[in-house]
Amino acid sequence: MLTGEGAPFEVADGVYVRGPRTLREFVEVVWGFGDRVFLVGEGESVTYREFFDAACGLGRRLAGEYGLRPGDRAVVAMRNLPEWQVAFWGAQLAGLVVVPLNAWWGEEEFAHALDDCGPGVLLVDGERVGRVRGWARAAGVPGIVFRGEAEPGFAAYEVDDDPLLGPPDVEVAPEDDATIFYTSGTTGRPKGAVATHLAQAGAAVHPRYFAAAAAVARGERPGGGAPVVS
Known part of the structure; x- marks a missing residue:
């Protein structure tokens, strides 16, 4: 019903046919x-459009001002803030x-992981900048600090949410x-586990499929619940 040919979650060769x-x-x-509303936290809410425009602005800054190119690595080190989503996306x-x-x-x-992954930029909050400052200066890697003050090597994050500019023009393959x-x-040094876009895009669809499957099992219509807010 859900994964067969023509179904909403049709699967072929292990991939959602209609998925990203x-x-x-x-x-x-x-x-x-x-x-x-997309996010609610610490007495504030963020709409989908506010989030997407801010994420596009940061993406343009990373590609433009910082000269980063597809395949370069960007570290995100911050607590559970709305800006974490902006940094990641x-x-x-x-x-x-x-x-x-x-x-x-x-x-x-932090130093072990940073040595291992070789990032081109650090996206950190003000609480963590002190833990990566020494590594960043020694390696000559720039950073952007969210909810913190600018300092040598770390620029303060500024929202660039021009809705007319959109994301940077780059090509990304599955x-x-x-x-x-x-x-x-737990058994040694942390190791980096790499995932492709196709794998992560599939993982992003999985919760929708399992929610739909659970609804069907209860005799309900999938997608009939309230919208999700994080």
């Missing part, structure tokens, strides 16, 4: 949700490989690397 092929393709559709819109790092890590743990997530390191 890249994370950039996945996130670009949020533009159509306009002023509906802004880098994706620039075609970068995003490397989210554990916000609980200390300076030594087989390109999209993310590197580090393991917990």
Whole structure:
């Protein structure tokens, strides 16, 4: 009913036929949700359009001012802030490989992962900039600090949300690397696990499929619930 030929979640060769092929393709559709609420946190809310415009602006800055190109790596190290989403998706819109790092890590743990992944930019919050400052200066890698002050090597994040400019003009292929997530390191040093755009785009659709399957199992119509707000 859900995955067969012509069904909403039709699968062929292990891939959703009607699903996105890249994370950039996945996130670009949020533009159509306009002023509906996307994120709520710390007494503020962010609409889909505000989020997407800000992510596009950051993507343009990474590709333009910082000269980063598809395949370059962008580290995201911050706690659970709305800006985390802007940082992650802004880098994706620039075609970068995003490397989210554990916000609980200390300076030594950050240094190990940074040495391993070789980023071209660090996207960090003001609480974590002190843990990566030494590495960034030694490696000559620039950074952008969210909810913090600018300092040598780290520019303060400024929202660029011009709705007319859109994301940077870059090509991203399904087989390109999209993310590197580090393991917990329970049996040794954390190791970077690489995932392609096609793998991550499929993973982004999985929750919709399982929600639809659960609805069918309950005898309900899939997609009939309230919209999801994070």
